[in-house]
Amino acid sequence: MLKYSMLLLFTVSLMFSCKDSSKKTEKEQEITLYTHRHYDSDKVIFEKFEQETGIKINVVKASADELIQKLESEGKQTPADLLLTVDAGRLVRAKNKGLLQSVNSKVLDSTIPSYLKDQENEWFGLTKRARIIAYSKERVKPEELTTYEALTESQWKNKILIRASSNIYNQSLLASIIANNGKTAAKSWAKGIVANFARVPKGNDRDQIKAILAGEGDLAIVNTYYIGKLLNSKDPVEVNAANAVGLFFPNQDNRGTHINISGIGVTKHAPNKANAVKFMEYLVSKEVQEIFAKTNYEYPVNAAANTSELLTSWGDFKEDHLSLTKLGELNKEAVITFDEIAWDKGPNAQ
Amino acid sequence: MLNKLNRIRRDFNQWSLFTAAIGFFVAIPILAITVHLFDGVGDMWEHIVNYFLLEYIQNSIVLLIGTGILTTLLGTSSAWVISNYNFPLRSVLKWVLLLPLAIPSYIVAYAYVGLLGNGGTLIGCLQTLGFSIQKIELMNIYGLIWVLSFSLFPYVYASSLAMFSSIPRSIRESSDILGASKWRYLKSVAFPLASPAIISGLFLVFMEVLNDYGAAKYYGINTFTTGIFRTWTMLEDLQSAVYLSALLIVMVVILNSLVKWQRGSKSYAVKGSTDQLKSTDRIDLKSNKRLLVWIIVSIPILFGLLLPLGQLFYWATLTYKKTFNIELLQIAGQSFTIALVTTGLIILTSLALIYFSRWNHLKSLHFFKKVATIGYVIPGAIIGIGVIRSSQSFITFFDDVFSLEIGFLFYSSSVVLIYAYVFRFLAVVFHPLEANSLKVGKNISEASYLLSAGKIKTLFNVELPLLRTALLTSGILVFIDVLKELPLTLILKPYNVQTLAVKAYEYADDERVAQAALPALMLIFTITIAMAFVNYLQKREKLNR
Numbered sequence: 001m002l003k004y005s006m007l008l009l010f011t012v013s014l015m016f017s018c019k020d021s022s023k024k025t026e027k028e029q030e031i032t033l034y035t036h037r038h039y040d041s042d043k044v045i046f047e048k049f050e051q052e053t054g055i056k057i058n059v060v061k062a063s064a065d066e067l068i069q070k071l072e073s074e075g076k077q078t079p080a081d082l083l084l085t086v087d088a089g090r091l092v093r094a095k096n097k098g099l100l101q102s103v104n105s106k107v108l109d110s111t112i113p114s115y116l117k118d119q120e121n122e123w124f125g126l127t128k129r130a131r132i133i134a135y136s137k138e139r140v141k142p143e144e145l146t147t148y149e150a151l152t153e154s155q156w157k158n159k160i161l162i163r164a165s166s167n168i169y170n171q172s173l174l175a176s177i178i179a180n181n182g183k184t185a186a187k188s189w190a191k192g193i194v195a196n197f198a199r200v201p202k203g204n205d206r207d208q209i210k211a212i213l214a215g216e217g218d219l220a221i222v223n224t225y226y227i228g229k230l231l232n233s234k235d236p237v238e239v240n241a242a243n244a245v246g247l248f249f250p251n252q253d254n255r256g257t258h259i260n261i262s263g264i265g266v267t268k269h270a271p272n273k274a275n276a277v278k279f280m281e282y283l284v285s286k287e288v289q290e291i292f293a294k295t296n297y298e299y300p301v302n303a304a305a306n307t308s309e310l311l312t313s314w315g316d317f318k319e320d321h322l323s324l325t326k327l328g329e330l331n332k333e334a335v336i337t338f339d340e341i342a343w344d345k346g347p348n349a350q
Numbered sequence: 351m352l353n354k355l356n357r358i359r360r361d362f363n364q365w366s367l368f369t370a371a372i373g374f375f376v377a378i379p380i381l382a383i384t385v386h387l388f389d390g391v392g393d394m395w396e397h398i399v400n401y402f403l404l405e406y407i408q409n410s411i412v413l414l415i416g417t418g419i420l421t422t423l424l425g426t427s428s429a430w431v432i433s434n435y436n437f438p439l440r441s442v443l444k445w446v447l448l449l450p451l452a453i454p455s456y457i458v459a460y461a462y463v464g465l466l467g468n469g470g471t472l473i474g475c476l477q478t479l480g481f482s483i484q485k486i487e488l489m490n491i492y493g494l495i496w497v498l499s500f501s502l503f504p505y506v507y508a509s510s511l512a513m514f515s516s517i518p519r520s521i522r523e524s525s526d527i528l529g530a531s532k533w534r535y536l537k538s539v540a541f542p543l544a545s546p547a548i549i550s551g552l553f554l555v556f557m558e559v560l561n562d563y564g565a566a567k568y569y570g571i572n573t574f575t576t577g578i579f580r581t582w583t584m585l586e587d588l589q590s591a592v593y594l595s596a597l598l599i600v601m602v603v604i605l606n607s608l609v610k611w612q613r614g615s616k617s618y619a620v621k622g623s624t625d626q627l628k629s630t631d632r633i634d635l636k637s638n639k640r641l642l643v644w645i646i647v648s649i650p651i652l653f654g655l656l657l658p659l660g661q662l663f664y665w666a667t668l669t670y671k672k673t674f675n676i677e678l679l680q681i682a683g684q685s686f687t688i689a690l691v692t693t694g695l696i697i698l699t700s701l702a703l704i705y706f707s708r709w710n711h712l713k714s715l716h717f718f719k720k721v722a723t724i725g726y727v728i729p730g731a732i733i734g735i736g737v738i739r740s741s742q743s744f745i746t747f748f749d750d751v752f753s754l755e756i757g758f759l760f761y762s763s764s765v766v767l768i769y770a771y772v773f774r775f776l777a778v779v780f781h782p783l784e785a786n787s788l789k790v791g792k793n794i795s796e797a798s799y800l801l802s803a804g805k806i807k808t809l810f811n812v813e814l815p816l817l818r819t820a821l822l823t824s825g826i827l828v829f830i831d832v833l834k835e836l837p838l839t840l841i842l843k844p845y846n847v848q849t850l851a852v853k854a855y856e857y858a859d860d861e862r863v864a865q866a867a868l869p870a871l872m873l874i875f876t877i878t879i880a881m882a883f884v885n886y887l888q889k890r891e892k893l894n895r
């Protein structure tokens with residue numbers, strides 16, 4: 001009995017798993033998207049696009065590095081039309097490996113400012129994220145804060161919270177400092193920050209903000225949209241944590257606050273290039289850009305799009321207009337610098 | 351030399367060919383990676399050696415020792431109690447003790463921070479009770495040992511349970527007649543007898559620990575696996591990442607030879623008549639001892655299951671409105687189907703490897719078995735690369751030679767994914783089955799041959815029924831493993847397939863752990879149903895006999 005019921009179940013499942021693969025044979029309008037983003041808001045946008053155009057979107061989600069590796073091995077038989085990542089560095093890497101192709105689109109050219117896209121039009125920024133200083137409203141006055149550089153001053157000893165160096169947002173912040181201040185200055189900056197760490201880096205951006213509420217430190221270097229997400233969380237612990245911090249946009253008197261992008265490019269061997277470009281143009285349309293701002297608390301790249309109420313309440317700020325290509329190029333150097341100064345081992349290791 | 355050749359000629363038959371073919375086919379991804387080792391180390395290798403290598407080795411050893419001790423304590427004590435004593439709810443707890451495995455380790459890691467971290471649920475409870483406690487610091491290597499041990503001890507529990515419950519009555523009686531105390535019996539008879547099984551369970555724990563990525567990364571602990579990812583993705587040096595994997599494999603080979611050394615040339619086969627082979631009856635306990643038994647069983651259940659599960663339920667109540675929909679049920683169905691098919695294939699492959707090689711004596715075949723089961727220690731992402739590379743050469747071959755574009759077969763079906771699972775998890779079924787077939791010994795099979803039953807007939811009528819418990823328990827373990835698998839699934843799954851583990855990960859990775867709770871709970875639910883089904887089958891079998 002056992003043998004037979006197992007055998008039956010096994011055969012039925014085998015049939016089911018085969019069915020999945022065989023049903024897609026006819027040619028319909030579709031594009032395949034490799035994406036590192038997995039937000040619910042994206043799904044809403046994809047569904048809207050499918051309804052409006054009748055073009056089906058096949059989504060493959062994995063980390064950008066894995067997707068790049070996948071594209072590389074799949075070569076010219078790749079099913080992918082588009083690569084979507086959450087930082088410029090990975091797009092630069094994909095471009096350098098010859099995995100992307102240039103796109104001529106008036107819509108994209110006119111909508112996206114030049115510092116947010118590739119010079120050869122191989123990739124384009126879709127949304128912006130600012131890496132800011134969240135401070136304890138209780139223990140820190142915003143007047144005490146000025147720049148990223150000033151965080152190394154001794155008054156912040158044992159006060160700074162930030163996550164580990166494996167985080168791409170930290171890497172791109174350090175890359176921007178290397179680009180702006182030079183390698184030696186950047187290295188001593190990173191050293192100075194480590195000396196002021198409140199604890200060994202751990203957890204994610206949300207955990208840093210929770211640690212401020214708990215009094216483990218006073219300042220946290222985090223991305224803006226995490227604060228938006230905490231404020232709108234269903235978990236009361238997270239809402240309390242977000243309410244306890246204020247946002248400070250550093251370096252307003254000089255180069256501006258560091259930003260990174262979520263961006264997209266058409267793959268070199270894209271089977272459906274025309275539809276892929278259509279989809280990219282759709283993503284930067286005013287309407288969709290406002291969805292990004294409203295549901296995922298990211299800053300739109302389309303100047304015509306209104307930001308959400310929450311983003312407006314944080315105020316306008318000056319952005320660092322450093323070319324994002326530069327960030328990509330310096331990414332590896334940033335990682336090496338982090339390792340050399342033992343960022344992940346914390347203040348006691350130095 | 352001539353002697354050796356003669357021996358090879360004698361032992362070489364169709365079964366050795368089968369073993370070699372299966373072993374080779376399963377091992378293709380690792381061979382594809384091994385080829386890369388000849389290209390030498392990458393340009394970041396020196397950087398890794400200077401800043402990380404020592405830390406990776408140290409942390410991995412501390413983790414192995416810590417989880418080794420804790421899982422052995424938790425797993426064997428609960429297995430001993432379950433197999434030897436009768437107490438209320440015993441038959442339920444027997445299965446509940448496997449359930450901690452159903453929660454992915456990284457979810458347990460998040461849940462514990464949700465319980466004991468800043469503003470944690472349990473901390474909140476303690477504070478209202480008047481304790482002035484801010485948080486319990488878990489995000490360090492000891493916290494990681496705690497989390498991994500409580501989520502992985504069922505491996506040791508399952509393998510030692512199968513062993514403890516099948517120790518023949520005759521052995522227990524001999525021990526009693528010789529005047530050994532209960533403690534002496536446990537120490538000198540039951541434990542040594544069960545040691546191959548315990549160690550094979552521990553081996554699985556070690557592999558999971560070495561392969562853990564999510565929990566270690568969240569707690570900020572640098573291990574080989576986090577290092578491999580770091581080297582590959584951030585230092586952009588795949589070559590050195592492959593070398594780190596090779597070092598990891600060396601560690602495993604050392605562990606493995608320790609196991610072999612422990613087993614030595616001892617035979618664990620138990621001989622005797624059918625009546626003597628019947629295992630001992632369980633003892634009914636008096637109330638004072640019952641308490642002790644309850645404590646032994648409830649500690650792993652409380653910390654491995656109830657606490658993390660409680661936190662997940664709390665999160666799920668906060669988020670279910672957003673996350674529960676028909677799609678989630680479909681995803682659960684897909685996960686279940688894929689896991690079931692994979693489990694079936696893995697069991698078939700393991701049996702083939704064990705039996706085909708038993709039917710001949712060719713020593714060199716052991717190499718293929720080793721290579722085929724090595725997938726368990728290699729980080730999923732690296733296997734993913736190996737699989738993509740090898741299937742890619744297959745696709746180009748077809749394109750060049752037959753000008754057939756067969757790429758879509760690979761990218762839009764689960765074939766490659768399932769194949770990769772088989773390679774990745776073969777060891778989970780293979781090792782316990784091998785240990786158990788060692789225990790059964792060759793005498794029974796030889797008796798069957800003497801009665802002129804063929805090899806296949808003996809396999810199905812004599813050998814497999816004896817392995818039933820081991821088959822079901824290791825089958826369930828691999829089923830759970832496949833359901834939980836993450837890195838491989840992420841990189842190899844086609845766009846039209848989604849699994850619960852991936853869904854939960856997507857939320858957690860986006861720092862929305864609370865939303866990950868519902869898919870995680872569905873995962874646990876699916877696994878519970880599968881376990882209940884196996885339990886039901888086993889019970890029916892017993893009644894029928």
